Amino acid sequence: MINGLPAHVLLVHxxxxxxxxxxxxxxxxxxxxxxxxxxGVALPLLALITLAGVPLTTNAGEWLEKHxxxxxxxxxxxxxxxxxxxxxxxxxxxxxxxxxVARGAATPGPTPSAEDNGRRTAMPVxxxxxxxxxxxxxxAVVDVYRIGDSGAKAAWHDSFTKTASxxxxx
Numbered sequence: 001m002i003n004g005l006p007a008h009v010l011l012v013h014x015x016x017x018x019x020x021x022x023x024x025x026x027x028x029x030x031x032x033x034x035x036x037x038x039x040g041v042a043l044p045l046l047a048l049i050t051l052a053g054v055p056l057t058t059n060a061g062e063w064l065e066k067h068x069x070x071x072x073x074x075x076x077x078x079x080x081x082x083x084x085x086x087x088x089x090x091x092x093x094x095x096x097x098x099x100x101v102a103r104g105a106a107t108p109g110p111t112p113s114a115e116d117n118g119r120r121t122a123m124p125v126x127x128x129x130x131x132x133x134x135x136x137x138x139x140a141v142v143d144v145y146r147i148g149d150s151g152a153k154a155a156w157h158d159s160f161t162k163t164a165s166x167x168x169x170x
Contacts, residue, residue, distance in 0.1 A: 008060035018050040023137035029098040030133035036102030047095035054088040073154035087140035
């Protein structure tokens, strides 16, 4: 509980913001060496914070699940929520890889020919990191959307009517 509200209700907003933000940063850094170098160590730190937020939110959700009436929508939301951690781990791993590749590219070689060889060797690695970044980021964002949609349905079904009550003066 945080200020009288279940922690999950508040923590979920961090995950809903941080996962897509981290996914965007990971893809941008994996695709653009300049972006990755500008982000520097902030990229893996952002991904680490995002990763830490997922189990905190999931645990708070499990607590909340025990304190609300269980129905199929709540169970579905809980099941989907349990699937986000692997995506968050993937975002962290790819963020570290993108940072590492950019860090290596920033280190000049001892001679121009060694630098050229390093770039040619790094190209397949950079492409692999970019592809992984895109796959993991899309998967994570889609999963967050699905989890959030199921959570909204679980929280709001049968909680309102489609017609206004007229009690607010409109």
